[in-house]
Amino acid sequence: MQSLELLLGVHNSYKMIKTIKILFYFLTLFSAKSLVAQTVAEDALKGVWKMRGYGKIIAIDDALVSSYDTTAISCTLNSRLKRDSILQMGTIKRVDQNLLTITEGIKTYTLDKIGKLPNSFEHNLLKSEDSNYNFDVFWNMMDENYPFFKERKIDWLSIKENYGGKRIKNKNQLRHILKNIIKQLNDGHTTLIIPKKNGLVPHYRTSKKTAVLEDKILERYVKNPIRYGESIKGNGLLNYGITENNVGYIQINNMLFFSDKYKNPGGLSGYDYLFDYLNASAGNPNHFEDEKRGISRLMEEIVRKLQGTDAVIIDLRFNSGGYDLVSLEILRHLITEETKIYSKKAKILTGYTEPQLFSILPVDTTYSKPVFLLISHQTASAPEVLALGSVAVKNITRIGSDTEGIFSDILEKKMPNGWTINLSNEVYQDINGTCYESIGIPPNKKINYSHNENVFIRKLKRNINSGDEAIEMVFKLIEK
Numbered sequence: 001m002q003s004l005e006l007l008l009g010v011h012n013s014y015k016m017i018k019t020i021k022i023l024f025y026f027l028t029l030f031s032a033k034s035l036v037a038q039t040v041a042e043d044a045l046k047g048v049w050k051m052r053g054y055g056k057i058i059a060i061d062d063a064l065v066s067s068y069d070t071t072a073i074s075c076t077l078n079s080r081l082k083r084d085s086i087l088q089m090g091t092i093k094r095v096d097q098n099l100l101t102i103t104e105g106i107k108t109y110t111l112d113k114i115g116k117l118p119n120s121f122e123h124n125l126l127k128s129e130d131s132n133y134n135f136d137v138f139w140n141m142m143d144e145n146y147p148f149f150k151e152r153k154i155d156w157l158s159i160k161e162n163y164g165g166k167r168i169k170n171k172n173q174l175r176h177i178l179k180n181i182i183k184q185l186n187d188g189h190t191t192l193i194i195p196k197k198n199g200l201v202p203h204y205r206t207s208k209k210t211a212v213l214e215d216k217i218l219e220r221y222v223k224n225p226i227r228y229g230e231s232i233k234g235n236g237l238l239n240y241g242i243t244e245n246n247v248g249y250i251q252i253n254n255m256l257f258f259s260d261k262y263k264n265p266g267g268l269s270g271y272d273y274l275f276d277y278l279n280a281s282a283g284n285p286n287h288f289e290d291e292k293r294g295i296s297r298l299m300e301e302i303v304r305k306l307q308g309t310d311a312v313i314i315d316l317r318f319n320s321g322g323y324d325l326v327s328l329e330i331l332r333h334l335i336t337e338e339t340k341i342y343s344k345k346a347k348i349l350t351g352y353t354e355p356q357l358f359s360i361l362p363v364d365t366t367y368s369k370p371v372f373l374l375i376s377h378q379t380a381s382a383p384e385v386l387a388l389g390s391v392a393v394k395n396i397t398r399i400g401s402d403t404e405g406i407f408s409d410i411l412e413k414k415m416p417n418g419w420t421i422n423l424s425n426e427v428y429q430d431i432n433g434t435c436y437e438s439i440g441i442p443p444n445k446k447i448n449y450s451h452n453e454n455v456f457i458r459k460l461k462r463n464i465n466s467g468d469e470a471i472e473m474v475f476k477l478i479e480k
Contacts, residue, residue, distance in 0.1 A: 044094045049111035053346030053353040054411060055145050058111065069413045071140035075121035078414040087285045105288040105325050128416040131174040132166050138178060138421060141413050145425040147347035151438040152185045188380060188406045193420040210318050211235040213461045214253060217468055222249050228298060229257055234269035240302055245475060248306035251315040255322025255382035258294030288325055295326045299333040303367045311369055311478050313471060317376040317400060319383040327386035328360055334371055334393060335362045341389035344428045371396045372474045375443060377451040380404035387441040391430045399470050401449035402440035445473060
């Protein structure tokens with residue numbers, strides 16, 4: 001998959017689906033900005049460009065575009081793209097002689113021109129298999145890019161003291177150490193990926209238990225539901241209809257797979273489906289725009305059909321990832337005026353990049369009656385952006401439990417030995433300046449859902465015949 005998300009190592013393409021429930025998840029987007037590629041004179045792009053934040057350098061010459069991951073002690077080649085495929089990176093603009101911007105989805109990267117690659121590039125090649133050096137690179141990589149040690153209750157200096165130095169004997173010991181450190185972070189967007197010998201990433205399975213529950217809820221409350229697409233779990237991507245007491249119900253199970261251009265002819269499911277979809281879309285510079293158009297057309301149809309209802313339920317309790325852009329497009333159908341919703345900034349060693357502010361405009365026909373957003377701890381990553389935006393929308397009430405609290409796009413970093421570290425590096429804040437990383441977006445009406453996914457799903461499934469607590473709560477609220 002060669003697009004900016006891979007070239008820069010930013011898996012915005014599926015902010016995804018937790019843990020490596022992510023690689024999507026995963027990832028992660030993004031706004032109403034056009035993805036029509038803006039070209040500049042080719043010679044103007046040549047050179048070595050250092051990104052503000054993200055620990056990235058991009059070198060552009062006549063033949064190749066090369067992306068490097070950097071720390072204070074390392075410079076590692078991450079990926080390469082042919083020069084004639086450069087527009088896969090997104091919208092490129094030469095601001096002045098020494099400044100370049102790249103816009104992908106609703107996100108803009110700023111790059112400054114530098115003279116050459118750091119000297120650490122040659123040093124990196126010589127020590128690429130040294131496990132102690134790789135640990136030091138990992139430690140610096142996190143130290144320079146990860147903003148949430150305090151929120152995750154981790155003393156990062158003590159991590160270096162406990163594991164650093166010439167004490168790591170081999171790759172197996174290094175793998176154990178890194179996995180143990182990442183486990184302590186308890187961050188679903190921060191993971192270690194060790195490729196198989198054939199260079200492929202490991203295979204991950206998805207459980208069908210959640211898909212069964214999603215269907216049972218739909219069948220319990222909606223007569224003749226309309227189903228659209230396929231989610232990563234193999235069932236409907238977006239299902240909707242009207243309950244007997246005239247409440248619209250919209251169940252959204254991923255914030256991805258809304259483009260009709262990337263079909264699933266092989267009937268794949270789970271992460272096989274995800275990776276196939278991402279690979280199919282990667283070569284298209286406009287694939288984010290395709291996704292946006294897909295969800296926009298669908299929401300336009302749904303809002304039109306639900307205008308006569310008394311209220312609408314949007315169920316995100318089982319939605320664990322996708323594109324921020326999809327979440328924002330859904331939210332545009334639920335507001336009546338331009339709305340400021342959040343800001344984001346990236347961690348750098350000395351602080352943060354300048355924050356990007358995000359606001360959205362309503363579409364022509366919106367739903368202005370009460371909206372009830374159902375959330376749980378399984379609501380993670382991209383759907384949390386919809387929950388974050390709901391803080392600024394008066395007619396939306398959140399019901400359920402705190403979301404997971406993993407908002408950042410996934411920053412993919414290549415270690416010298418070829419392993420990949422995915423990590424959170426961006427701070428999202430609501431309109432009041434509040435960051436919900438690690439604690440999640442809180443509900444307005446709380447239900448004590450378990451944080452354990454299996455327990456959560458099992459309990460809802462067991463009680464569904466007597467009613468879903470969150471949906472029944474909505475019915476009581478609208479009766480008042």
